[in-house]
Amino acid sequence: MPSHLFGLIGLCLTCPYKQHCFCKNLLNRSSTEIESSPIKNVALLAKQYLYRQGDMNEALFILREGWIMLTRHSEDGKRHVFRSILPGELIGFQNQLRGPTTYSAIALINSIVCRISNIVDLFSIRPELGLCLASALACDMKLTEMYLYNIAHRSAQERLAFMLLELHHRLSLRGLNNGYSFKFPLNQEDIADTLGLTVVHINRSLQAFKEEGLLQINKRELFILNYTAISSLAGTDFKIFPPL
Amino acid sequence: MPSHLFGLIGLCLTCPYKQHCFCKNLLNRSSTEIESSPIKNVALLAKQYLYRQGDMNEALFILREGWIMLTRHSEDGKRHVFRSILPGELIGFQNQLRGPTTYSAIALINSIVCRISNIVDLFSIRPELGLCLASALACDMKLTEMYLYNIAHRSAQERLAFMLLELHHRLSLRGLNNGYSFKFPLNQEDIADTLGLTVVHINRSLQAFKEEGLLQINKRELFILNYTAISSLAGTDFKIFPPL
DNA sequence: CGTAAAGTTGAATTCTTTCAAACACGGTGG
DNA sequence: CCACCGTGTTTGAAAGAATTCAACTTTACG
Numbered sequence: 001m002p003s004h005l006f007g008l009i010g011l012c013l014t015c016p017y018k019q020h021c022f023c024k025n026l027l028n029r030s031s032t033e034i035e036s037s038p039i040k041n042v043a044l045l046a047k048q049y050l051y052r053q054g055d056m057n058e059a060l061f062i063l064r065e066g067w068i069m070l071t072r073h074s075e076d077g078k079r080h081v082f083r084s085i086l087p088g089e090l091i092g093f094q095n096q097l098r099g100p101t102t103y104s105a106i107a108l109i110n111s112i113v114c115r116i117s118n119i120v121d122l123f124s125i126r127p128e129l130g131l132c133l134a135s136a137l138a139c140d141m142k143l144t145e146m147y148l149y150n151i152a153h154r155s156a157q158e159r160l161a162f163m164l165l166e167l168h169h170r171l172s173l174r175g176l177n178n179g180y181s182f183k184f185p186l187n188q189e190d191i192a193d194t195l196g197l198t199v200v201h202i203n204r205s206l207q208a209f210k211e212e213g214l215l216q217i218n219k220r221e222l223f224i225l226n227y228t229a230i231s232s233l234a235g236t237d238f239k240i241f242p243p244l
Numbered sequence: 245m246p247s248h249l250f251g252l253i254g255l256c257l258t259c260p261y262k263q264h265c266f267c268k269n270l271l272n273r274s275s276t277e278i279e280s281s282p283i284k285n286v287a288l289l290a291k292q293y294l295y296r297q298g299d300m301n302e303a304l305f306i307l308r309e310g311w312i313m314l315t316r317h318s319e320d321g322k323r324h325v326f327r328s329i330l331p332g333e334l335i336g337f338q339n340q341l342r343g344p345t346t347y348s349a350i351a352l353i354n355s356i357v358c359r360i361s362n363i364v365d366l367f368s369i370r371p372e373l374g375l376c377l378a379s380a381l382a383c384d385m386k387l388t389e390m391y392l393y394n395i396a397h398r399s400a401q402e403r404l405a406f407m408l409l410e411l412h413h414r415l416s417l418r419g420l421n422n423g424y425s426f427k428f429p430l431n432q433e434d435i436a437d438t439l440g441l442t443v444v445h446i447n448r449s450l451q452a453f454k455e456e457g458l459l460q461i462n463k464r465e466l467f468i469l470n471y472t473a474i475s476s477l478a479g480t481d482f483k484i485f486p487p488l
Numbered sequence: 489c490g491t492a493a494a495g496t497t498g499a500a501t502t503c504t505t506t507c508a509a510a511c512a513c514g515g516t517g518g
Numbered sequence: 519c520c521a522c523c524g525t526g527t528t529t530g531a532a533a534g535a536a537t538t539c540a541a542c543t544t545t546a547c548g
Contacts, residue, residue, distance in 0.1 A: 082392065082393075097379065099483070130371060133375070134381055139341060145346070148326065196397055203495065203497090235319075445503090447527065
């Protein structure tokens with residue numbers, strides 16, 4: 001491929017998660033018709049911020065490898081984790097809206113993101129991307145709404161069961177699970193801040209699960225031992241979250 | 245205007261909330277270049293459903309007049325209100341994703357919605373709409389995230405203050421307020437189900453506000469008497485939600 | 489091996505829910 | 519015009535879920 005074409009599609013063709021990316025429908029076209037585009041990979045170390053709440057950020061990002069969390073800090077010191085971003089997922093479009101970013105993006109483990117710096121150009125060259133983007137956002141919205149529902153109306157154990165299975169489901173769609181177990185880089189405080197509970201309470205809930213033989217955690221790997229039981233607590237059929 | 249052009253732009257030109265609609269950027273163009281499109285108005289009576297959770301719904305809707313709530317019922321009888329839809333706002337795009345609708349849309353008062361039935365055609369004729377749509381979804385997302393944060397981390401009175409000012413803000417952007425007061429068709433159960441609290445507790449919180457002279461409710465109209473006090477409880481600067 | 493970060497435990501407190509009953513109000517029909 | 523009915527609002531008391539605070543233990547890591 002000529003080097004001036006190394007851009008959107010050039011990088012995408014080598015992306016291991018291209019089938020989960022919002023732009024996947026464009027990949028069916030011949031790549032030679034695609035213009036070069038200001039896209040490049042960025043590496044992040046564990047605990048490094050991609051951007052911070054309050055920044056004026058212009059770019060769009062897609063996670064290629066790793067695990068990113070979207071977090072919001074409030075004046076009174078509380079933190080909320082909006083969601084975990086898994087490979088193939090898109091972040092940063094919200095920053096296109098007027099005003100500074102309302103949340104931070106932080107890598108939990110070493111990660112690689114694909115950075116699209118000039119969105120306006122990209123969308124003027126390929127307006128069909130707009131609809132792809134809208135679909136990706138609608139998926140995020142659906143997920144966020146499910147968290148909203150769970151946090152608003154359900155008990156600590158139910159929320160926890162929902163979250164763990166939700167992550168398992170999303171990882172499975174990407175082949176990032178190992179049957180009923182998966183790499184789990186979140187600590188108990190991250191879980192607490194995702195579910196609107198305290199670390200202490202998450203700790204007790206997790207222990208209850210372990211004592212009842214529902215799951216096990218070992219060296220940042222989570223093993224679901226009794227899927228049926230956790231699933232009935234979670235109370236959600238994850239088929240409502242099909243792949244993009 | 246020739247009658248075959250009475251479609252997207254024909255209806256839109258007469259829409260009182262066109263400046264708040266996701267498609268507003270297209271209205272700057274000459275309307276004669278726009279093809280006819282399968283768009284029409286639909287009237288809803290109070291308490292009538294626009295669509296129901298579980299339906300296979302294909303259309304996109306924009307509220308022209310009235311007040312719609314997006315609700316989700318769970319098997320155990322609980323209800324969650326995701327959000328109130330105000331004139332100019334878009335709903336139903338999520339239904340484009342595979343699978344049945346995950347929530348219902350119900351009119352609280354008599355309403356009129358604009359129905360766009362063939363989305364695929366519309367977006368193939370006007371691909372730029374995709375980006376407009378994505379921006380509208382990003383706004384919804386931002387709002388939903390703020391509710392998520394409030395519900396997950398803050399007290400009943402704080403959530404309530406947030407919700408009332410959030411509605412006041414969004415209504416103000418549309419000129420649907422009357423200074424510090426506005427038409428308020430929600431009952432206490434609707435508020436409770438939006439905030440993840442019980443009616444009883446909402447009742448007590450509202451009374452506390454009334455006793456301290458912060459607000460007053462009269463014949464479905466809400467009067468904010470002490471904006472500063474409620475605002476400090478709400479703890480949010482609504483400038484983060486600019487018009488589209 | 490020593491320090492910092494993460495996880496665990498108990499007891500007391502607080503906020504919210506639950507349950508049950510009463511009240512207010514608007515609309516309808518006799 | 520009044521009695522009645524349903525929906526929505528109000529009130530009290532007891533129970534429950536999660537938080538707070540403070541201390542202790544374990545794990546990770548240079």
